[in-house]
Amino acid sequence: MSAPVTIRIQDTDFDIAKEIAALTMGRTDIGAVVSFSGICRGNEGSEKIAALTLEHYPGMAEAEIKRHADEAMSRWPLDGLAVIHRFGRIEPGENIVLVVTASQHRQAAFHAAEFLMDYLKTSAPFWKREESADGANWVEAREHDDAAAARWTKS
Amino acid sequence: MKLKYFAWVRERVGKAEETIEPPPNVRTVADLMAWLTARDDAYAHAFETPKVIRAAIDHTHVKADAVIAGAREIAFFPPMTGG
Numbered sequence: 001m002s003a004p005v006t007i008r009i010q011d012t013d014f015d016i017a018k019e020i021a022a023l024t025m026g027r028t029d030i031g032a033v034v035s036f037s038g039i040c041r042g043n044e045g046s047e048k049i050a051a052l053t054l055e056h057y058p059g060m061a062e063a064e065i066k067r068h069a070d071e072a073m074s075r076w077p078l079d080g081l082a083v084i085h086r087f088g089r090i091e092p093g094e095n096i097v098l099v100v101t102a103s104q105h106r107q108a109a110f111h112a113a114e115f116l117m118d119y120l121k122t123s124a125p126f127w128k129r130e131e132s133a134d135g136a137n138w139v140e141a142r143e144h145d146d147a148a149a150a151r152w153t154k155s
Numbered sequence: 156m157k158l159k160y161f162a163w164v165r166e167r168v169g170k171a172e173e174t175i176e177p178p179p180n181v182r183t184v185a186d187l188m189a190w191l192t193a194r195d196d197a198y199a200h201a202f203e204t205p206k207v208i209r210a211a212i213d214h215t216h217v218k219a220d221a222v223i224a225g226a227r228e229i230a231f232f233p234p235m236t237g238g
Contacts, residue, residue: 038238055162057230060214085237097238117238123216126237127162138163141234
């Protein structure tokens with residue numbers, strides 16, 4: 001049986017406990033589940049953020065996440081994974097993204113979750129626009145995110 | 156072929172998508188950006204710094220030297236900021 005892979009792009013919120021249960025329910029072979037959730041911050045440095053609006057490229061977003069999910073499944077002994085990414089307007093405190101990885105042991109689950117998040121940041125086609133007191137601005141890509149993704153490249 | 160634009164590239168071009176028929180001498184993604192830039196000021200503004208623009212052909216990331224022959228859909232966008 002191949003391990004379940006769930007990828008969803010949606011404008012609504014998600015339930016972290018429910019997504020974990022969907023991977024582990026009825027199974028006794030899974031010994032480790034790692035979940036990462038990215039949450040909208042209410043400030044960027046000293047600047048107050050009213051909301052983020054996430055734009056995405058429908059079709060490619062799913063395809064790009066699927067490519068990295070497949071790579072994670074081939075690099076680590078995973079028993080399942082889920083990636084959910086929201087789009088649309090998201091206010092501080094709300095969820096943006098969820099990565100859940102399940103494995104027999106913790107190391108594979110930790111590594112795969114971090115790998116997936118690093119690639120989501122730099123190669124999944126999503127763009128954040130920040131609303132603050134001085135209007136709405138597109139968030140600029142960060143070099144340290146590129147460096148984080150690059151360290152997973154096989155040499 | 157269909158062109159799609161996202162985020163500030165979309166805003167600068169002034170549309171989310173369009174269908175175009177570039178001439179045969181427009182071979183690569185870089186050629187296509189140059190050809191669009193020559194069309195009018197909106198494209199010139201969107202593509203004023205070609206090295207920051209990312210591109211995808213049929214939902215796969217490509218470099219500027221990628222050949223566009225046979226592409227159904229080409230997208231242009233800024234570096235991604237999801238996650």
